[in-house]
Amino acid sequence: MTEVNASRTRLAAGGALIALVAGASGYGISHFAGHPAGAPPAAREADSGGRTPLYWYDPMVPGQHFDKPGKSPFMDMQLIPRYADEGDRETPGVRIDPAASQSLGLRTVAVRRGALERNLTAAGTIDFNQRDVAVVQARAAGFVQHVYARAPGDVIGAGAPLADLLVPDWAGAQAEYLAVRQTGNAALALAARQRLALLGMPAGTIAAVERSGRPHDVVTVSAPAGGVIRTLGVRAGMAVAAGQTLAEVNGLGTVWLNAAVPEAAAGHLRPGQPAAATLAAYPGETFTGRVAAILPDVQADSRTLTVRIELANRGGRLRPGMFAAVSFGGSADPALLVPSEALIRTGKRTLVMLARADGRYEPAEVQAGREADGDTEILAGLSEGEKIVASGQFLIDSEASLSGVRARPVAASAALHEATGRIEKLTADAVTLSHDPVPAIGWPAMTMTFALPDHAIAHGLKAGDRVRFGFDQPPAGPTVRRMTKVAVQ
Incomplete structure (x- = not known):
């Protein structure tokens, strides 16, 4: 019985000591922060700075604003004030000190216009030429x-x-x-x-x-x-x-190479397009041919289309059943490009971080297209010359989310819509184009007439040419601002 009482006495003394240390630590942290312990953060900052907050918010739910301080209805924490000099809804973005930007390793690049190769690789097998x-x-x-x-x-x-x-x-x-x-x-x-x-x-x-x-x-x-x-x-x-x-x-004079191409990438393939195949049986050797047909049915289990390539079989070396890696060549189309590493893919949308001249950073939603050699095509959401963050953008995106900064929508960008088509008719002030779908604005493939504000845009072009063009939609109607010829393979 005496030993039990002694143990209880030691436990009570240890609890008192822990409470004393915890209280001293809380006082020290509060004193280091420069605020009296126990006061709500919103009230402390409002009192010490003498500034009037625009609103209060919960950092975990930054989109919800409150007109007075208090406890968050979402989390067990006090609401945080937002002041006018920290940026408001009229001045989007977050501000980062230049010295801090260097410490974070932020790297910015300019959105540029360049050429994007239509490269595509797929797996295939050799088969008999059923026409022979x-x-x-x-x-x-x-x-x-x-x-x-x-x-x-x-x-x-x-x-x-x-x-x-x-x-x-x-x-x-x-x-x-x-x-x-x-x-x-x-x-x-x-x-x-x-x-x-x-x-x-x-x-x-x-x-x-x-x-x-x-x-x-x-x-x-x-x-x-x-x-x-x-x-x-x-x-x-x-x-x-x-x-x-x-x-x-x-006959074995020619064989078919049936390549399984994902349906998402098959839209860029055309009959007659060149293709090159490499086989494990003949390392270091390349067999060239052209796309003979794109079969109309899609494999339901793999979501692929079968692209048929006809290859010459000199000496009967290509035997049905052999496995091959196929590379489809294509033209280099002009496109608006950004580094692929600059994109922030959330699953529902794709963002980039814009770098403003005043040291602010703003998220912007973009419509991404093809990707090749570390670059991604931007179909909508950016303009040529705009600066974006290529490294360290995830840190800024987290800060923007906590600060309640909303991303600039695609429609707010001044970027031109890009499309490919064929010139049907060309006049001094208009051009009629049979164009491919424009996913950024939901247009299907169709033939329509665009305004041509300057005939110099179409210099050297004629009816029948396949072109890559950029257009916008002013109140007067769709207007072509840029147009370049695309080489037909």
């Missing part, structure tokens, strides 16, 4: 007398024999033709010869009958073209009907 298929059929009913050593998958040349067929119907017709020839009646002989051709007899077999003067009722079926045997349906002793398929031979 020869079908071997029996021209007449008969019986298979002999087959040659062939099997599906064999590579054969043009004229390679496949099977010998005995055709009984041909024997009687050939004997009749030989008998008519002996009569010397040219008209009857010609009619009898035409009958042989109508029975499906090859010209070579008819010529052999004429040379030998005796019937040839056995014909050798051969491949009309070289390639690989895909199917072989002929066996010794079997009966065949007229028109029955005996074999299918797929």
